[in-house]
Amino acid sequence: MNTVPESATPFQVDLRGVVDLLSRHIYSSPRVFLRELLQNGRDAVSARRREFADAPVGVVQIVPAGLADGTNDFVFRDNGVGLTATEASELLATVGRSSKRDDMLSMNRDDYLGQFGIGLLSCFMVADTITVRSRSARGGAPIEWKGNTNGTFTIRELNDAESANLPIGTEISLNPRDGDSDLLTPSSVLKLAALYGRYLDLAVEVAQPATETPPTDSTPDGVRWVTVNEDPIFSKPFDKPGDELLALGEKLLGQRPFDAIEVVVPSTGTRGTAFVLPFSPRPGSRQSHRAYLGGMLLSETVDDLLPDWAFFVRVVIDTTGLNPTASREQFIASSELEETREAIGAAVRRWIMLLSATKPHLLQEFIQIHSLGLKSLAVHDDELAEAVVNWLTIETSLGHMTINDYLNSYGSLRYTGTVDEFRQLAPIASTDAPIVNGGYIYESELFARLPQFMDGVHTEQVTVADELDNLDVPPLDDRDAVVALEAKATDVLSAVDCRVSVRSFHPSDLSSLYVADPAVLRRMERTKAATIAPGLWSQVVTTVDTIFTAQAGEDASAAAQAQLCLNWNSPLVRKLAELSDSVVFARSIQLLYVQALLAGHRPLSAADRVMLSQSMTDLIQLSVGLDWSDPAEGDFS
Numbered sequence: 001m002n003t004v005p006e007s008a009t010p011f012q013v014d015l016r017g018v019v020d021l022l023s024r025h026i027y028s029s030p031r032v033f034l035r036e037l038l039q040n041g042r043d044a045v046s047a048r049r050r051e052f053a054d055a056p057v058g059v060v061q062i063v064p065a066g067l068a069d070g071t072n073d074f075v076f077r078d079n080g081v082g083l084t085a086t087e088a089s090e091l092l093a094t095v096g097r098s099s100k101r102d103d104m105l106s107m108n109r110d111d112y113l114g115q116f117g118i119g120l121l122s123c124f125m126v127a128d129t130i131t132v133r134s135r136s137a138r139g140g141a142p143i144e145w146k147g148n149t150n151g152t153f154t155i156r157e158l159n160d161a162e163s164a165n166l167p168i169g170t171e172i173s174l175n176p177r178d179g180d181s182d183l184l185t186p187s188s189v190l191k192l193a194a195l196y197g198r199y200l201d202l203a204v205e206v207a208q209p210a211t212e213t214p215p216t217d218s219t220p221d222g223v224r225w226v227t228v229n230e231d232p233i234f235s236k237p238f239d240k241p242g243d244e245l246l247a248l249g250e251k252l253l254g255q256r257p258f259d260a261i262e263v264v265v266p267s268t269g270t271r272g273t274a275f276v277l278p279f280s281p282r283p284g285s286r287q288s289h290r291a292y293l294g295g296m297l298l299s300e301t302v303d304d305l306l307p308d309w310a311f312f313v314r315v316v317i318d319t320t321g322l323n324p325t326a327s328r329e330q331f332i333a334s335s336e337l338e339e340t341r342e343a344i345g346a347a348v349r350r351w352i353m354l355l356s357a358t359k360p361h362l363l364q365e366f367i368q369i370h371s372l373g374l375k376s377l378a379v380h381d382d383e384l385a386e387a388v389v390n391w392l393t394i395e396t397s398l399g400h401m402t403i404n405d406y407l408n409s410y411g412s413l414r415y416t417g418t419v420d421e422f423r424q425l426a427p428i429a430s431t432d433a434p435i436v437n438g439g440y441i442y443e444s445e446l447f448a449r450l451p452q453f454m455d456g457v458h459t460e461q462v463t464v465a466d467e468l469d470n471l472d473v474p475p476l477d478d479r480d481a482v483v484a485l486e487a488k489a490t491d492v493l494s495a496v497d498c499r500v501s502v503r504s505f506h507p508s509d510l511s512s513l514y515v516a517d518p519a520v521l522r523r524m525e526r527t528k529a530a531t532i533a534p535g536l537w538s539q540v541v542t543t544v545d546t547i548f549t550a551q552a553g554e555d556a557s558a559a560a561q562a563q564l565c566l567n568w569n570s571p572l573v574r575k576l577a578e579l580s581d582s583v584v585f586a587r588s589i590q591l592l593y594v595q596a597l598l599a600g601h602r603p604l605s606a607a608d609r610v611m612l613s614q615s616m617t618d619l620i621q622l623s624v625g626l627d628w629s630d631p632a633e634g635d636f637s
């Protein structure tokens with residue numbers, strides 16, 4: 001059987017469905033109808049200029065609903081190339097047919113913005129009928145084309161009387177549909193025309209009711225014309241951003257930008273400005289940039305114009321070399337878009353480098369605002385890391401400081417892998433070698449990489465287990481006092497389920513330490529067994545313990561109970577060991593426990609808080625000399 005048709009048969013199309021699909025589902029909002037009209041007007045003006053040397057200056061005039069003489073229609077006029085009868089029936093009535101597509105291959109968007117042949121259909125979002133009246137610059141009779149939302153159209157030639165007032169160009173009328181007419185009112189139209197068309201290279205004039213201004217000779221119809229055009233300040237070259245540019249940035253960001261960076265990508269006809277955010281954006285928030293295509297606003301939420309790392313800028317660009325999607329709300333992913341993205345990224349990076357070389361204080365301020373994002377960036381990008389890393393602020397056991405200050409004072413950088421470890425080690429870190437908290441996101445990764453891009457810098461990750469290795473067992477001669485102190489103090493802390501051990505460590509003015517690290521706890525248990533059972537027996541205990549630990553792995557350690565470690569080097573602790581007053585002893589141990597918790601930034605449980613307030617009250621009463629044996633004055637049991 002022959003399956004090949006003898007002649008190609010066109011698809012059958014349900015026009016009503018296609019019109020509905022294209023007009024209602026491609027675009028994100030009905031307000032884009034005005035953008036599509038502006039774009040067609042602008043393309044028609046370009047076409048006339050290309051073809052006719054004596055073409056007038058391009059202008060579009062928009063009359064919102066209710067302001068035209070004798071009709072409630074919204075009317076859009078341009079003085080472009082116009083349409084002949086043949087062109088109108090071919091181009092307007094054929095969905096997907098565009099006069100511009102073939103030309104697009106040989107030109108850029110300086111010439112035409114449209115290409116898909118569907119833009120006019122967007123008018124069906126606000127009207128059921130589109131009426132196009134046109135006189136072509138190429139000659140021929142003026143025409144009227146009427147398209148309906150049900151997929152039918154009519155076309156006819158206008159007689160002399162009907163077209164007497166029709167100059168070369170095109171006039172599009174939309175009869176407002178009930179319920180969708182809000183977008184055609186004078187105030188909406190003015191806003192939309194300014195939004196989409198203020199930077200177009202042709203005059204965009206919008207009629208407004210002349211209520212405030214009484215009619216004059218130049219406004220005989222009782223309307224006044226408002227020109228929405230503005231100078232595209234964001235796409236002009238600059239060395240230093242002027243006030244006007246920063247004011248535009250403020251309008252876009254809601255706050256005055258931290259700075260503005262010039263963006264120029266000649267290969268894709270792109271110019272613009274990257275505004276540096278003066279605040280840190282919400283984590284994970286979408287980058288949304290504003291893009292104009294040949295001066296016409298494409299979208300305020302283009303999200304793929306910059307590399308992800310450049311989260312701290314918002315750009316406004318005008319381009320002629322990037323292709324929009326059919327909805328004209330994003331750019332098509334292409335090598336041109338990639339090239340533009342990289343070039344904008346490079347401009348932002350250059351700005352950072354320049355700031356670090358010429359205005360380090362400003363760079364420091366910028367880094368303070370965006371520190372988290374910059375840390376994430378520095379983890380992957382050596383060159384950028386080199387520029388920003390010195391000014392990043394880190395938390396150390398001596399407080400917050402910049403990496404630069406830390407390295408200048410202490411040489412090598414010792415950091416913990418977790419916040420928890422930092423909290424345990426910070427209290428015992430010596431002031432000559434403060435410990436750095438590497439537990440926050442990106443930090444330890446960044447510290448580990450520092451030597452790669454900072455000559456002569458040494459970094460080292462420290463663990464609680466290694467650092468607390470010097471928790472020595474007190475001398476054997478003191479064993480009895482130590483064992484007694486441990487037993488008495490453990491008893492005092494039984495309510496909060498914390499055991500007490502006594503060790504010797506530095507600094508001696510640190511009287512207690514809260515130890516929760518399983519590895520350290522394990523080691524403390526082993527050394528304790530070894531001291532209490534000297535000689536051969538101690539070796540056996542140590543060996544058995546090692547085997548047990550190796551077999552049980554982390555499970556055994558996880559079960560280990562947190563301990564309060566008292567410092568035998570501390571005169572206060574020694575004094576407590578000698579103390580016979582059990583009440584003062586109990587309250588002092590309780591306070592040392594809470595103090596150790598707080599020093600390690602540990603949260604206090606309800607039981608801890610009760611203990612704190614009780615021991616404080618008791619010690620205060622004791623120190624002011626109240627008689628505690630009187631039950632009315634307090635229970636010190």
Ligand SMILES: Nc1ncnc2c1ncn2[C@@H]1O[C@H](COP(=O)(O)OP(=O)(O)OP(=O)(O)O)[C@@H](O)[C@H]1O
Nearest residue numbers: 040044082091098099114115116117118119120170
């Ligand atoms: N104001 C106008 N003046 C002259 N020709 C016009 C005008 N409006 C539309 N046309 C013609 O009708 C064609 C179809 O217009 P339409 O807006 O549907 O699509 P387009 O502009 O070609 O492409 P896109 O869908 O990308 O906007 C255009 O290619 C153009 O030839």
